[in-house]
């Protein structure tokens with residue numbers, strides 16, 4: 001493993017069998033690496049294999065072949081509590097819908113408190129409360145937000161809570177799976193700014209999954225472009241966005257005329273038949 005790669009995936013393959021005769025290869029010999037303290041964006045249209053890559057990388061899904069290493073240690077799916085806890089210290093995931101990680105009937109502070117109980121057993125109740133408020137401040141929220149129920153918060157505020165929850169584990173890597181895709185463009189820009197600031201302040205590493213090329217420049221250093229489970233192009237953000245070499249990347253760029261545009265499944269594939 002190259003010295004500055006905190007995360008490395010080598011030769012990942014994952015096929016889903018949908019019946020006796022039909023199967024889909026979501027990952028087809030995928031290899032990539034993320035340099036410590038940088039952001040790698042994974043782009044591609046719906047169904048290209050991005051989420052499967054993210055899930056295999058965090059150990060939520062197993063690969064049929066290949067391996068993932070974080071900080072030199074191999075990541076495998078596990079049900080062992082101590083291993084899951086150790087992994088959560090290394091890598092956290094933020095999803096498109098923050099609602100999933102929030103309890104509707106409790107103030108959002110309770111969700112962060114729960115993370116701290118697991119990952120910071122050294123803190124007593126009062127110290128945890130202080131840490132919760134510190135984490136809220138870090139993501140631009142106040143005590144009033146901490147004591148609100150999820151239903152009282154906007155989509156952008158809930159996504160900030162989800163980021164605070166991830167930070168509570170003090171991970172080295174955060175995998176963001178379409179984390180800003182459901183937000184309005186202006187809120188999207190604020191959350192992207194927040195992510196960028198947190199990365200710099202905390203030396204975090206991001207794997208940023210998105211179908212939306214228009215948000216990539218704001219956060220990414222490097223980009224991989226996926227199509228039908230394979231990486232068709234990789235490079236720095238400037239190379240990919242300004243000088244795309246692969247016709248599929250050019251098509252993705254042409255098909256993203258404005259921020260927040262969501263491609264219908266299959267549209268790009270239809271156009272890409274000629275490539």
Ligand SMILES: Nc1ncnc2c1ncn2[C@@H]1O[C@H](COP(=O)(O)OP(=O)(O)OP(=O)(O)O)[C@@H](O)[C@H]1O
Pocket residue numbers: 016017018024025026044045046047048049050051052053211
């Ligand atoms: N659990 C599963 N069972 C069967 N097929 C699956 C499963 N998970 C993913 N797939 C299939 O694998 C392919 C890749 O899916 P994946 O979700 O990784 O793509 P994606 O690029 O993240 O798309 P999206 O943004 O729509 O989630 C798709 O054809 C999908 O239908």
